[in-house]
Amino acid sequence: MKPPPFAYAAPDTVEEAVGLLTEHADAEPRVLAGGQSLIPLMNFRLAKPGYLVDLRNVAGLSGIRREGDVLVIGAMTRMAEVERSPEVAVAAPLVTEAVGLVAHVPVRNSGTVGGSLAHADPAAELPAVALALDADLVAAGPGGTRVIPAAEFFTGPYSTALAADEILTEIRLPVWPGGHAFTEFSRVHANFAVVAVAALVELDGDGDGDRIRRAALALAGVAPTPVRATAAERALAGAPADVATIRAAAAAAATSLSPAGDLHASPETRRGLARTYLRRGIELAVARARNER
Amino acid sequence: MTAANQATPGAPPVRDHSASRRWVGQSIRRVEDPKFLLGRGGYIADRITPGTLHAAVLRSPFAHARIGRIDTAAALAAPGVHAVITGREAAELCDPMPDFGPDPAKHTWRCLAAEKVRYVGEGVAVVVADSRYLAEDALELIEVEYEPLPPVTDPERALAAGSPLVHEALESNCAYERSFDFGDVERDFAEADVVIRDRLRWHRSGGQPLETVGAIAEYDQGTGSFTIDTNTLSFTSYLFMAAGTLKVPVNKLDIRPVPAGGSFGSKLFANKPAVIAGMCARKTGRRVAYLEDRSDNIANCDHHGSDRVYDVELAMMRDGTMRGLKIDVVDDYGAYIQFGVGHHGNALAQVVGPYTIGSVRYRVRAALTNKNQQGAYRGFGSEVNNWMLEQMVDKAARELGLDPVAVRRMNFIRDFPHFIPTGNVYDSGDYERVLDHALELARYDHWRDEQRRLREQGRHIGIGVITAQERSVFSATEFWFWFDEPGAPVTSTPESVSLKVDATGGITAVLYSCAFWGNSPETMVAQLVAEEFDCSPYDVSIVYHGSRDGLPATGPGGSRTTVMLAGAVEGASAKIKEKARRAAAHLLEIGPDDLEWSDGGFRVRGDPERKKTLGEIAIMLHLFKHSFPEDMESGLDASKVFDHPYTTMPSADRKDLGVFYPFVGHACHVPVVEVDIETGAVTFLNYAAVHDCGTLVNPRSLAGHIVGGTAQGIGTALYEEFVYDDDGQLLSSSFMDYLIPTAMEVPELTIGHVETPSPYTPHGIKGGGEGGRMMAPAAINAAVNDALAPLGVRLTELPMTPERILAALRAAGHAG
């Protein structure tokens, strides 16, 4: 399972990288980040890019910083770095938890945040996180940079709003410092998720009578792209943070899904898993929100 | 042991086993380890020399299709390409593959498909190029015209009228059908109080070792000889079949075994890569390597496991006494049937499990479908029987309101040797002792208490207790007792060892066709030789000999290796000692009978100071011919061809199959599981396993096989399946979807050993390498069913995936 031949360049700047994507458009160029998704596809010869633009040497694409209420992660930041980052753990612990569930350590050592988002696997963790946090994804193209909201970024399975000559440069995540839970069901430890849920809650009030001020819920593995459970979010906003309310919201959200089936799970099973993990995720997010007060 | 043992016809003499051993029974570090730890294992892919060409195979995307025109011009012109061979051309260059199936002429199997492809992934052409990269580039340039045909993927539909035919020449998809009656089935069923019935489904999984199959071949135009290095086990006895495929005389084919990265059966006689590499070497005149990659192997390894539909009836008395079994099994063999229904011989060897069941009806139908064919997978079909029988026993216990442990215990065979209805014998055992030890190790009573407590919290905890057999050392009769008039009623399954003592007394052992694939043959032989000669196992040198000028050898399979090597070592050692004794007698000027072997040499009985070490004897024999009489040849070496010590012939009417798998071990597995009824996930809370495979040569090594086999059994029970859709597409075609358990899916096992020696083998050894996988699927299914019993749910299909568990829960009215 050897990859097919391709032309290759490892430019030093974003401008050069974009320039190469434009110049070699006819060769079906692709961007190489960590390669943890792309190279297996190439080994299977399911992906046959004629040109590979390797971003490993491009300055300024890696790094984590806080800008007020926004956590900014460079697209080429390795997932292992994100996983270990104290800044991320404080600003958006949902990201920390989700990244820790992406495959295994060796994959996270090489794999990048931008690579995972741009690959847009419908069952992947980070797209669901970006959606839940209403992240902004910044892309650089021949015409300059633009900001693509997460809600518009994922357009289909393995398909994003990025043009063929654009590269993702950074992800801007509004902070959400607590009340988080990323849970998923996989068949074998650390294997890809069958269904994954990103849950975020903010609570009003103290003690057992508290209510949910707002919630953000995103699911992976149940649709061609990650999806927000907006109806459930609306049902939870202002509602008591109790078991019955959470259960009802999770059930309603799951019923509205039309997941596809595959050899691992039928549509009915995926709906059931969505309901279960929404419920468990919201409960865990609420419990953490309470503990964090 | 009673006097009757001595009179058992065909049985070897009952042995007296030594009370004390020095090396056998020690968990020494393995002799094999250093090279593997240093990254110098010498696996097949490590043996590519400069200038070796690489082959890659083009595989069919269709499950069933006629092959039309194949255009290879562009591929031939591609950079670095030396040859392109299509299936039609291969059919001229090579004869069909070696095939032990019922009627090879009617389901002809070739190294590449010629006129028709019969499963997704079947090879249709091979490219030879300077590198694997270039060979794969060229594959994409080959154009094949396919005329798709309707595929058949369900074994029962394959057997029904009007099904598409996998092999037109057979005029059916039923490659074999026969019903056997052993004992008085009608009487036992008529007299039974109750008949327990069930339908059970075991889907195919497979060994999938981390190393695939590979071969490197050279063809010498001058002598017309092939030399092929390969990580497969080639039965030296059946080497002539592989030679026939390559169209050379047997003594012009040398197959040399190299260390294999695991097999679990899947490298057993896996000759296709060797044939393809050989064919390409002869065509190009160059050394050619064909190394399967994972895609090649998953879809095309020719070693998928058993794939069975069972309709079973177990006749019982109300008090729990088991009377008789009626088994109707359809086995989905895929597109070819290289080992015939040998997998059912493995079942028949222990079909009644450890129980005094008096009669068995066994009807087997082999269905051909558009899938890769079955081969060997740890257990070779006996593990499926274990699972089926233990499911029935648990179902019976439930229906009769009896304790599942008590039902097993009351039906245990207690007197040995015991002949089961099929004619096979269980040589020795103590099933009660194994059961009691397992229940104790498992803290069974504690876990029943825990189960009660946790059930009150709404959790679904289950405990499985299964007691089952692990047969070892097959006889050749099980290849042919399926037929009243077999074409080749062979009776040989030898194993050979040569021992050479050099002038310093150092010992070298030569193994023939006995490959290394994680099973430690070097360590076994080293310990056995050390036991014989009182040397250190690390001082014994082991050589793996190629096939051409080697002695007869059958190789690993059916857990036979340690027993058969032990017999060969014992025999060769006896010959060495006999000559050494005579030589020592001359040197000490005393009669040979006045000498006794002790502590590495021969000493005079009653005068221990007068002695000669093996080294002192050896140097004289090597260099001082004139010290010995004329008829004593120089040197000190001997070989033993050890034939199966206990095989008897089947009766003409096949109501008695004779003894064909006599050294039978036994085990009890007790897993405790929790089932998450919202997700269908199964997790282990505890797992105890006790095995009895007679005397252990290296207890730690056997324990390692038990854990590893159990891990594979966990895979079979919960995760692993070659899933084909209705179009015959293999959905689990990579490790992303064919799910191998990680360290998080396999619990820590508490392992106990019981040793009931075999009366018939050296040291009382029985084979035990397959045992873990022969027990675990049955045990895990039992545990899951125990967990779900309060919900009225019972799983009868493996693997018990979350989907299947949730579907069963939904069907029983529990929202998933």
Add this chain to the structure above:
Amino acid sequence: MAPDTRTISLTVNGQPHVAQVEPRRLLVDFLREDLGLPGTHIGCEHGVCGTCTVLLNGASIRSCITLAVQADGASIDTVEGLAQGGELHPLQDEFSEKQGLQCGFCTPGMLMRAREILAENPDPSPGQVREAIASNLCRCTGYQFITEAVISAAARMRASKEGVAP
């Protein structure tokens, strides 16, 4: 018509190398064939089994889904660099002592991953070891004796801090 190649410079087991490679050449093939280090094995070629694990700048990676050009400028450690001066690394020695290998095919990748695990956490619990080695498949051992070997090696390595570098 020779294929396009790139020059890469990297250190492997402490030895500097400069080489010409096709961009598509997988790191595992480069190590095995171009550098004559066959200790790193190929199991699946799609990044799932971990058999091909090596360390890149001290971090485990899957060399079957890494291009050689992606290792330019890096320091790679393979199994061949574990034993020093003829002495087995404690991990290697404990794998043998505990029989943490049967066929040996997963062993090099497992050893390199174990090195990383112990560098990050010199005193892991058995549960932590088990979770950490879940990244590497083994088809023979069922992981139990591998876990025992890593725990034993960790103890030895803690005890002799001035010994073989982790």
